[in-house]
Amino acid sequence: MGVRQEPQGEAPVYVFGAFRLLRQARQLFLGPTPVRLGGRALELLLVLVERAGEVASRAELERTIWPGSVVEDSCLRVHIAALRKALGDGPGASRYIANVPGRGYSFVAPVVALRLDAEVDADASAAPPAGPRPLPLRMTSVLGREDVMEQLRALLPRCRLVTIVGHGGIGKTTLALSLAGQLQDGYADGACFVDLALLSSAIQIPDALAASLGLEPDGEGVRALLERWLAPRRMLIVLDNCEHLIEAATSLAECLLRLPPGIDVVATSREPLDADGEWVLRLGPLACPPDDPALSLEQALRYPALQLLASRAEAGMDSFRLGQAELPAAVKLCRRVDGVPLAIEFAAAQVGLLGVQGVVEQLGDRLRLLGSGRRTVLPRHRTLRALLDWSHELLSPDEQRVLRHCALFVGPFSLEAALAVVGPGAAGCMMSCLLDLVSKSLVAADTGGPDARFVLLGITRAYAIERLAEDPERNALAARHALYTLGLLDECERAWNTLDHDAWLACASHVVGNLRAALDWAFGPGGERALGVRLVAAPAVLGAGLFGERELERHVRAALEAIGAGTAADPLDAARLHTAIAGGVVGDWKPWLRAIGQAEAGGQPEALAEALYVCAVCCLGAGLYRSAHEHALHMARVAAQAGLARTLAVARRLPAASLHMLGEHEAALRLARQQPATVRAPLRLAGPVGADIVRGALLARTRWLLGEGRAAAALARDLLTLAARDGAPASLAWTLALGALPVALWRGDDAWARELAGQLEEHAERHGLAYWSDWARLARQVLVARSGRMETLPHAAWGLDAVQGDHLVTWLGASAGAGLDAAAQRCAQGQVGWCAAEVWRASGERLLPGAGAARAAEALFERGLAAARAQGALAWELRCAISLARLWRDAGDGARAGALLQPLVLALGDGHDGADRRAALLLLQDLWRCHR
Template structure:
């Protein structure tokens, strides 16, 4: 691994300026001022006496800038030397230390001032600290380097609270950094206590009766009383001092009693405790220690971005202390961020993982963390016993649990992410055990900082941190309960998802997506177990059916298809035509048409699902499947099929009498009329559908396979566009996009963007068009929505044509058409065909352009697809007109056909486009009166409204024709 923390700040340990120190440690080095020796890993390094003297002098004054002259006076007291001598010896020191070679910095040159020792120092065990140094460290505080990363503000807040309220408990799980924060707080408030601060590590105190005696010993008293607490309180009652009681949880009652005595019976004694659970006594104020912030999974994952987070900063610095500082690359940054996420930002876990990176490298450590057992074994040789491994840290907490808490603790390990009290009861309970007992156990685990809570939701939720869950899973295996608990977990989740669908029916799409997103990790874990070798086939089928809605709502279509196909492979016998089979079979074609191809497999799969719905007599599901079949027909421009499905759906909706069902049917009828080019009928059906939506008692989540509310708004957008009402069309386009965004479904938003973008292109709104095309492209790639990725390319080609960038546009249009043809997605391919043809003609490729257009017209006429006929005949006319004067009669005929088609369809916008082109052609032939007549009549039929490029061009040409006609007259 190649990691470097940018601009690291040295954290020197304060030491006396005037007395020798004995043995010091920094990085892998040991420096002895008594022996005048420098060692690395126990091996003495060759360093000249003068250089060694300089190093000792600087190391005994860490962080202080020593002037060059002061160094000269100390090292050469009776000799006159040049400053260059200092530089030579400092260079020798740096070489011996490898200073800067691997990123480690020990000696800093402060320009214009001198040199400073900037490494992190620690006294070696057994060394005697000088009186002055002890004074600077505060009495009773351990002499150890403290690295505060991301905790500075918290330390200040705790110090302020401690000074104000006298009694504070730092609460948090093992390894969260409570001890380091307590020491830092002690140093921050030292002056307020005249350096009367005493740190008492209670880890080794196993008998609760010895708590007060341990405190007394730390304060320098040897008490003989059998109950030393009151005696000690009397001795220190009049003093002002701070007592830090570290690691209280295993003797919690004794500590609570003693701390309460100190609070109640003294006025100047302040108490700071660290514990995995609260003491729950008078005067106690809780400051919960949270994990270090780490990069979220959806955030930017570059080196600079992830290094903004304290968890990554700690990881990087710890690796640097072991292996030398190097550069964190952008390629490695996501892996480091992922490690910090998996470790939940817990400092101890991060430090242990960093040690493995220094020894084994990044890739090997990432692989190591995949194994939860190996994760628990990561070790730190020099840590206190309870922190040498994650397992030791968690053993410490586990041993303090009651029997009921231990049972619940290991069984809730089945949950990945958050769970509720009801979920815990379902999975961890036993027959005859009251729900209250489970709830009490969960509360106990919360109090002991083993599980975290989230209360910013309607129902409180709980979570085991990843490292803690790994430990709990190991305990679950020890008790041979894995199959039982994971079976319960899968059964609970299947039932929960079934109930959740109905509960979410009245919520907006975004809230529904958020609710399903919370379930995703648990769904995946339950499916893995259910379909695994120890899973249950009945549960797997039920869960697969219930989870389809999760994957579909989150647009995880490939994953949905994979689980659904796995479930279908196992269906047979009584399940072949069950409700579960209905749910599963309908999800497969929906995923296929969005991610692979809208081919015959899709139609067959929908037909099979429809057969099951009919067999079950389930009208609601029949409508659901029909909506999927309609989408297939719509995408393939199967007008007859789409119309038949729409008519059948309206009959079903009339039977149910449900306004949502009627709105769905109207949306289908509107879309089938649009495909036929009946724009007035399209608008009428859309308006009817929107009236049904306004009439329903309350909004509900749409249970169909496409979002018909946004579909109705898209239908209004396009019918108004074709009719030339661009102002109203723009309003509906914006509403359609907002409605699609509210759905929370990327496929719905992609469809809406794809179908409303022609409005903004017609307005030549380059900025808004570019923004929406970019949004469509990003969404389609992020969610593997292949048709929309192709459509985004085609729309970008049209956007480029507006700027006369024909060569680039042609490449994108061709790519879009090839991909859409391969995917059997024909909805917008004629739009792209028209633009490709005219772009080729503009570049002189007339034959290719004409062949493309003529073939398209023939294809559309054979299939009865009339929507694009005005545009195709217009393109043919433009190509012929630009090819040669001999083709002008053919061009005129084609443009007249375009006008005729547009009139029949009420496609006033396309009529005006063709009439303008025809007027231009006739003008070239000096047939101004005819040109004026055609264009004037078309403009008269154009509805009043906002100005846009087509109208502006027509008005300008009509003015020229009018002027020319008058001159001729």
């Protein structure tokens, strides 16, 4: 509250109630009558009055009044008692001096400091004229409240009592003072401001209003005096900080409204007064800029929260100017403190010391960092913790308990959610307490939707979490919250089937904050790790991108460590986690085999279908295409029998991929085209790569193999655009490594392949995708080898897996080194078919430099040609035909060579452009020259 100064000069006279204290003359007057006080008592009164609104400790007072002396404890109490008696403070009626237990004493009555010139000084005992004292100076400007101000100006002529209600620090007093300053000239008798903040008793409120009006009760009751004096007046009265004396403030407001209609009242409070004729205006936080990297400084400064931060930071450090470089941190800061003006001011005060980014980094402990050293503010406004202590102490024990328990929620929550978490002990009073907390501005309510939603501001939640740490029910509450969050994840999984991806993400994003909080507890000291494992293994967590890659990996590793330490886990959950930590590529198959066994034994078709699906995908990744095909067919049978339509659609896609890899391209193409891209996989089958991406890559590859090279390249480019829009890092990696890069290298478009390899390498490194980094390095080495700077690429040098080895042969042919032997063995065993024709051709090419190898090479070329024709793979057929034609030409049988090659080139036409067609045309020209 402090001492309110007149605008000019010194203040030798302090006025409070009917008293005047002359500082220079060391005299106290009650009206015209001097009040007898001893010297020590008078000095004590001066210290307390000059620090009105602050708490002066016992030690401070003793050092000031008795400097250098040792004072007995009873001495100060004696002088305080004498002061209270002289001022008329009786038991339970501390209108002037309040004892603050454990801290000291405070002068709690409003004090006005007046400047008196020499002529008036001689008659200082004369009472100043009655009338409202000047409004306190506003320390901060009103930003972003123009619409609210306009609304208040429109309301007052119609509604004589308007209460501005809001969270502590939201700017209620600033707004009320600004309103009074703008309107006071429109009232014949001006505006009067009454701060109730440090009043400790209801009986002090009429005295505070009388003191603010300069009225002295003279044998007349204070209320009677106020009613008589105010009745003919036209005045605006502001009652500030009513919440702790709400009933008395309501009584006074209603009393003022019963006077002739010349008195208008504006009140500020954490909760409505519930007075007759009251109009409540709820004040929310300042609007914050969106978290948008594309936001410019000019656009961001249109938001009042950022305007306030910038202006207060500049006021605290003249050299500071908010620039584009600091903008992301400044936006984050405003959002982290929820746009609460007082919190923004506290944060701005730290910018000069820490910088904007430094303040953001320190915001983990918002209640410690955000504090003000200004002595002109109320004690409870000097830190956020003090501000919230004030609000908390005004709550009933039940309200305090419900506030603590609701702090478990991050973001909006429903009444049903609150009842699920608080448990049976508080369920009976939950609704009434929650509504009371809304009324008292500690909880915000959104009733715009079909169900009411509640939310705590970040600073309130941080405070309540601190209180919750001391609650013996904390672990039981956290466990119920974790189970509730698990239920939310189940709801997200069900919603996956009905919402499009953007709508689903918007819905599921509300779960992420609660999920993080639940995981922090579950894997922290005293948490339930089994619950943490279930949360991390939920399909919505592993399959839908709710977390970034690194955060997800951290949680998955924590869950696997818990399982390794003996925490019981469902085999399906364990299998999901093992696959997630392997990047969803191959992983350990044993957990999935256990999951298959458990699902079959337990009659769980959805779990069985999921386990079979992942095993099929893992087999594809390991190059075990027949096993993949069998798992896919098994999955389709399970889905059909259980009536799982979406699962069945996914199961029918998998054979298309396995058939393609086995070399049955026409059958694969028919299956791929039969399945519409719009069929969305269930969440547990969504996987890290979108089904449309896999289907598109399969089509691009198959079209090249069938001799449609130009169309394959166009499809691959379109697929890259689709994968970039998909947003899943693995989708783009898959498209680059298994779609676009193979097509580019098969066509001999090394410039495009080099560009794609660089893109894949950068993408994989940014997202920590080690497996796909290997593909990028392999592609770069292939390009080096094809440029002639490397003779072979040894298989052992890279530790290639089967799938990479198969592709390597199709890119380097006979130069694939040991990779060619491994691929030939797989083809001979029937494990792979899509590249068999090229493997046999490359094996023949490797033989040719040797003496007498022509017949063996010819047999391999013909074997490859037969395999290509059986598969309808015209691209491989062309390569085999080129090798055979060269062999026959060199043997002197050019006519036979031309007869083999020419019909094939004509059949393919220019739709199969690229290096192979160019090589075939050159060979045909050479054959024609030889024939002539």
